[in-house]
Amino acid sequence: MLALDTSAFRDAMSRLGAAVNIVTTGTRTDPVGFTASAVCSVTDTPPTLLVCLKRDSRARPAFVEGGPLCVNVLSSAQQALSNHFASPNSMEERFTIGHWTTLATGAPVLEEAVATFDCCISQIVEVGTHSVMFGIVEALRINQNVGGLVYFNRAYHHLPHAPE
Structure with a gap:
């Protein structure tokens, strides 16, 4: 089997558009994000999602200790917040922007997020350079009146609000 070129793989993956999220753990007084x-859905029974985090990330120790994991889906107006995080x-400076609260797990929740998935980490699987964290959703919140922010081909793209 031929070895796949890492840069070719990264170029191809850049064409896989994805929502932009701020992932948090800790508490409002000791936040990490x-x-x-x-980030993607795993199953709806029980409601579970996964988040991939680089193993050399300075945020990783806080997540590996277990406990909460909160996915805050960013809106089209929050590109600057994405860059800030x-x-x-x-970590203290990161949380000076936005309005932060909590839901069930106590992890920081961005009030202005398009959607929030407040989870407890059920397991972490180490794969290559990343930790794959599985979170069982304990609470969620949806803001239906804003558009989304996606990352595609190494650039941000703004999605309009789609009325129901």
Whole structure:
């Protein structure tokens, strides 16, 4: 079997559009968070999702300790927040933007998020350079009046609000 070129794989994966999210853990007084597009549904019974996090991320130890995991789906107006959480800012600095509260698990929840999935981590599987964290959803919140933010081909794209 031929080895697949890493850069070709990354180029192909950049064409797989994904929602932009801020993933959090900890508490409002000791928050940890990062920007992620590697988030997807696993099953609806029980409601479970997964999040991929680089093993060398400075946020990883807080998640590996177990406990909450909260996925905050960003709106089309929150591109700057995505960049802010992807920057080398301290964890404390990251949470100075936005309005933060909590739901069931106590993890930081972004009030302005398109959707919020407040989870308890059920397991973490190590795969190559990443940790795949599985979260069972304990609570959720939906904001139906905003458009979404996606990342495709290494650029942000804004989705309009789609009335129901």
